Amino acid sequence: MRYLARRVIAAAVLVAVVSSGALLLTRLAPGDFASELFGAGASADTIARERARYGLDRSPVSQYLDWLGRAARLDFGVSLVYHRPVAELVAQRAANTGLLALVALVFATLLGLPAGIITGSRRRGPLPTILRGLSLVLLSLPSLITSLVLVLVAARTQWFPTGGMQSAGAWDAGVFAGLADIARHLPLPALAIALPLSAMIERVQSQSMGDALEMPFTLSTLARGVPHSRLVWRDALRPAIGPVAAMYGFVLGSLLSGSFVVEVVTSWPGLGRLMYDALRARDLYLVAGCAAAGSVFLAVGTLLSDLLQAWADPRLRRDEPGGTSGGPA
Numbered sequence: 001m002r003y004l005a006r007r008v009i010a011a012a013v014l015v016a017v018v019s020s021g022a023l024l025l026t027r028l029a030p031g032d033f034a035s036e037l038f039g040a041g042a043s044a045d046t047i048a049r050e051r052a053r054y055g056l057d058r059s060p061v062s063q064y065l066d067w068l069g070r071a072a073r074l075d076f077g078v079s080l081v082y083h084r085p086v087a088e089l090v091a092q093r094a095a096n097t098g099l100l101a102l103v104a105l106v107f108a109t110l111l112g113l114p115a116g117i118i119t120g121s122r123r124r125g126p127l128p129t130i131l132r133g134l135s136l137v138l139l140s141l142p143s144l145i146t147s148l149v150l151v152l153v154a155a156r157t158q159w160f161p162t163g164g165m166q167s168a169g170a171w172d173a174g175v176f177a178g179l180a181d182i183a184r185h186l187p188l189p190a191l192a193i194a195l196p197l198s199a200m201i202e203r204v205q206s207q208s209m210g211d212a213l214e215m216p217f218t219l220s221t222l223a224r225g226v227p228h229s230r231l232v233w234r235d236a237l238r239p240a241i242g243p244v245a246a247m248y249g250f251v252l253g254s255l256l257s258g259s260f261v262v263e264v265v266t267s268w269p270g271l272g273r274l275m276y277d278a279l280r281a282r283d284l285y286l287v288a289g290c291a292a293a294g295s296v297f298l299a300v301g302t303l304l305s306d307l308l309q310a311w312a313d314p315r316l317r318r319d320e321p322g323g324t325s326g327g328p329a
Contacts, residue, residue: 004303011299015292022291023067026284027060033080033282054080067285076292077285081277086289089274094293096165097263097270100193101255101297103186107194108201108251113244115198116205121213131202138199147192147265160188163267189266193259197251201244208243248304255297 034050051057058066067077076086115135119128138146154160161167166181260272267273271293278286 007299007303011296011303014299015295018295019071019288019292020064020068023284023288024060024064026279026282026287027063029282031282032056033284036280036282067288071288076289079278079286080283081281081286086285089286090271090289090293093269093271093274093290094297096268097259097272098297100186100189100259100263100268100270103190104193104197104255104259105251107190108197111194112198112201113205116202116244117209119202120206120209132206135199135202138195139203141196143192143196143261144265146195147189147262150188150192151265154188161185162188165269185268189259189262189268192262192266193255197255201247201251204247205241205244208241248301251301255301 032051033054034047034056048057055063070077074087076090078084079086079089082089115131119131119135141149151162154162161184165185166178167185259268259270260275262268263270263272264276271290275287275290275294277283278290
């Protein structure tokens with residue numbers, strides 16, 4: 001409970017720092033929402049009236065303190081672009097991004113873990129070589145290129161829709177038809193995010209599996225006549241999972257940064273697309289809300305990563321030197 005309490009406090013501090021930094025940086029950057037709204041052709045008096053209307057004529061410190069007091073009551077202000085509460089907008093788009101990130105994480109895990117076990121288990125043949133080559137190629141491609149290639153393939157083959165989250169009128173035929181339509185739109189953006197991540201997971205899992213097979217207990221198990229395949233999939237797998245579990249917090253952060261580009265390319269109505277629109281319009285309250293939601297995703301991912309690592313390595317669950325708490329044994 002103490003460990004969880006420390007993590008929750010750290011997550012709260014992370015959310016506060018990230019959202020505050022996003023608000024202040026957007027506020028201190030040249031220009032503001034009024035100047036972006038009217039452009040260079042508007043008169044100075046018109047821009048000044050609009051700045052006063054939206055409260056942008058106040059000092060950055062005064063505006064920040066006012067926002068901070070309302071944010072402590074979970075009131076993140078009203079979007080200057082959409083004229084809707086920021087919390088409502090962010091919650092809706094964060095749910096869409098969460099769905100996309102969850103599917104992408106499942107794809108990346110199902111592709112990366114088995115590939116890493118195969119390439120790290122000293123198997124001979126063309127399959128490990130092919131998997132290593134694909135992993136190197138996918139690691140070299142940014143999410144922008146991957147998403148553009150997948151959109152081109154989908155446009156040529158008509159296997160999946162090329163953009164959006166759902167088709168017009170999909171829910172008119174019922175709930176199941178609407179859910180099926182969303183499922184048809186998911187694979188393209190999810191794979192665009194998952195493929196580079198699966199390659200990263202494969203590399204870490206491969207190195208970890210190779211190290212696990214060099215451990216004394218695995219060597220002694222192999223010397224007792226245990227088949228190599230059984231040694232890999234039963235005895236060496238659990239200690240080899242630890243490093244992969246430790247990187248899942250970073251993986252979730254990569255999911256968010258990757259989804260920013262993929263959501264724009266595939267027109268997925270998620271948090272990344274909303275953040276992009278907010279930055280273009282200089283909607284500082286919406287930028288802060290999106291940044292807060294992103295930091296919540298990252299904090300939750302880091303906590304899940306720590307819990308998975310503790311499950312994979314029982315030593316981390318005990319109070320001993322080198323464990324989580326570092327206390328006496």
